[in-house]
Amino acid sequence: MIRGLIQTVFLLIVLSILTGCNSAPVPPEVSEAEQQQLGLWKAGAEIYMPAEYKTYKRSLRDGQLHLLSRNQRFAWFRNYKDIKLEFTNILAQGKVLEAKVNEHKRIISGNIANQIAFFQNRIETLRKLASLINEGRLSSRALTKAELQLAEICVLSERQCYTDAEKKLKGMSMYTEQAANSILPILNRYTDNAKITKWRNWVNEAVEASKRRQSYSIVVSKVDKRLYLYKSGRSYKTYEIGLGTNGSHDKLYAGDKATPEGKYQVIKKVPGSRFYRALLINYPNEDDRRQFAIAKKKGLIPQRAAIGGLIEIHGGGKRGMTYGCVAMEDHHIDELFRIVDVGTPVTIVGAIEYENSVTSAMKEL
Amino acid sequence: MNKKRIIYLALGVMILALLLGCSKKPEQELTDSKAVLEAVAAEGGEKYAKEELNVIQSEMTAAQDEMAVQDGKFFKNYDKTKEMLTQVKAKAEALQAELPARKEKAKTDAQAALDAATMAVADAKALLAKAPRGKGSMADLEAFNADVQGLETALTEVQGLMTSEDYFVALDKANGIKDKAAGISTQITEALEKVKAAKKR
Numbered sequence: 001m002i003r004g005l006i007q008t009v010f011l012l013i014v015l016s017i018l019t020g021c022n023s024a025p026v027p028p029e030v031s032e033a034e035q036q037q038l039g040l041w042k043a044g045a046e047i048y049m050p051a052e053y054k055t056y057k058r059s060l061r062d063g064q065l066h067l068l069s070r071n072q073r074f075a076w077f078r079n080y081k082d083i084k085l086e087f088t089n090i091l092a093q094g095k096v097l098e099a100k101v102n103e104h105k106r107i108i109s110g111n112i113a114n115q116i117a118f119f120q121n122r123i124e125t126l127r128k129l130a131s132l133i134n135e136g137r138l139s140s141r142a143l144t145k146a147e148l149q150l151a152e153i154c155v156l157s158e159r160q161c162y163t164d165a166e167k168k169l170k171g172m173s174m175y176t177e178q179a180a181n182s183i184l185p186i187l188n189r190y191t192d193n194a195k196i197t198k199w200r201n202w203v204n205e206a207v208e209a210s211k212r213r214q215s216y217s218i219v220v221s222k223v224d225k226r227l228y229l230y231k232s233g234r235s236y237k238t239y240e241i242g243l244g245t246n247g248s249h250d251k252l253y254a255g256d257k258a259t260p261e262g263k264y265q266v267i268k269k270v271p272g273s274r275f276y277r278a279l280l281i282n283y284p285n286e287d288d289r290r291q292f293a294i295a296k297k298k299g300l301i302p303q304r305a306a307i308g309g310l311i312e313i314h315g316g317g318k319r320g321m322t323y324g325c326v327a328m329e330d331h332h333i334d335e336l337f338r339i340v341d342v343g344t345p346v347t348i349v350g351a352i353e354y355e356n357s358v359t360s361a362m363k364e365l
Numbered sequence: 366m367n368k369k370r371i372i373y374l375a376l377g378v379m380i381l382a383l384l385l386g387c388s389k390k391p392e393q394e395l396t397d398s399k400a401v402l403e404a405v406a407a408e409g410g411e412k413y414a415k416e417e418l419n420v421i422q423s424e425m426t427a428a429q430d431e432m433a434v435q436d437g438k439f440f441k442n443y444d445k446t447k448e449m450l451t452q453v454k455a456k457a458e459a460l461q462a463e464l465p466a467r468k469e470k471a472k473t474d475a476q477a478a479l480d481a482a483t484m485a486v487a488d489a490k491a492l493l494a495k496a497p498r499g500k501g502s503m504a505d506l507e508a509f510n511a512d513v514q515g516l517e518t519a520l521t522e523v524q525g526l527m528t529s530e531d532y533f534v535a536l537d538k539a540n541g542i543k544d545k546a547a548g549i550s551t552q553i554t555e556a557l558e559k560v561k562a563a564k565k566r
Contacts (some may be wrong), residue, residue, distance in 0.1 A: 006373070064430060069434060130508070134504040136505065136511065137504070137508050137510065140509070140515065141515040144516060144519075144545065148519050148545055245504050
């Protein structure tokens with residue numbers, strides 16, 4: 001009896017060794033889930049959906065542990081039905097997570113694209129505004145840095161490295177603000193209604209005088225980069241002009257390269273000027289002297305500074321570099337030179353209209 | 366009878382030995398594999414072989430799981446654990462051996478991009494230097510000059526990134542600088558041509 005039992009057990013052991021692991025195969029869902037997990041990791045599930053990814057990974061790990069434990073069973077008694085079901089559920093969980101990750105990435109990428117467009121537009125507007133007032137030198141450095149940073153953000157976004165792109169986007173405002181702050185004090189001059197009202201009054205007076213005296217009057221608008229010639233109170237000719245670096249400021253002292261604003265007149269016609277032909281105006285006038293004294297008293301200008309002079313409307317080309325003068329194309333100054341005489345009023349203002357090119361460009365900021 | 370008992374006892378011992386198998390826990394293999402993986406991470410695996418490192422780390426977890434299962438059993442068999450740990454170690458060592466070459470390639474690529482960017486900035490600067498001063502588009506030239514200054518600052522940032530071995534970031538930044546510098550050079554040339562054309566008229 002005992003001998004028979006021992007023989008049976010022995011036979012069973014020998015059989016099991018011979019048959020080896022001849023049990024049911026591990027369900028394919030197991031390796032599918034492992035591949036899925038790798039795919040989710042690559043897609044950034046850990047970054048974009050950390051909590052859900054952690055839950056998913058816990059489920060996968062539980063499943064893997066269950067599979068391990070099942071594999072320890074004697075081959076004949078191994079059954080993977082419940083393991084298959086468990087991994088099917090894990091795959092379904094992974095698919096839901098994958099959809100969520102993709103949706104999240106779609107939203108982030110959309111937000112990043114919007115922000116890129118916003119900053120591109122802001123940089124473009126700031127460049128345009130700086131160019132309007134001839135002050136690219138003040139803002140270009142910061143804007144170049146902003147453009148470089150934006151280029152990096154675009155590359156990161158293309159590579160779907162959204163977290164890095166978002167981090168860099170946070171630093172963008174610093175550069176654009178820096179650029180804006182460098183030119184805003186100048187731009188604000190052209191949006192200041194009180195200033196524009198004062199300038200409009202000067203222009204009206206100049207036009208009125210031209211009408212009253214049946215003579216010519218010159219009006220220069222800095223923001224429009226135009227010289228308007230009035231004849232008997234009516235617009236007669238318009239010329240494009242150029243101003244120098246810092247020309248958008250009101251002149252305070254010699255060497256500040258600013259173009260004066262005020263009511264002047266032609267005091268000399270210079271036919272053989274260094275800049276082709278020139279109309280010398282009577283800067284500084286009484287008002288300029290008063291402003292200069294105040295600025296000096298307040299310490300706004302160097303104590304040794306002189307008030308300057310020799311402000312002209314001259315040729316040499318409107319793109320020419322001037323140090324406070326008004327530059328014109330040679331054929332335009334030729335014409336103007338022939339028309340106007342000494343004594344012709346010259347009114348230089350920042351802007352004539354409340355809605356000017358600066359105010360409209362600033363709306364885009 | 367006595368002889369039979371001895372035979373049965375010997376048979377029993379043989380079966381037990383078969384079931385117990387190699388029961389020595391592969392502590393040394395585990396320590397070795399962990400050490401190589403840590404070395405890979407320390408030598409820049411996260412930066413230069415992120416994906417491969419992640420796969421090996423998952424395999425390491427699986428090996429540890431297998432070991433934990435055997436730990437809980439009466440008849441322990443660590444053969445599979447050993448095999449898994451040996452594979453992990455071999456893969457990690459292969460990756461570790463590859464890292465210096467990957468790092469070197471990243472460094473070479475970044476340096477080449479930096480050199481190209483430096484040259485592009487120098488070209489833009491040279492164009493600016495030969496632009497006529499005084500009469501001409503001075504305000505534009507001053508703006509371009511500020512642009513170039515911005516690029517030069519950015520170049521020093523790339524140098525910093527090279528020193529801190531952030532080669533991928535350095536590469537992207539340098540490429541951006543090169544493109545921007547080329548754009549500025551084109552703008553300067555166009556501006557100068559406009560001035561020339563205006564003078565001819």
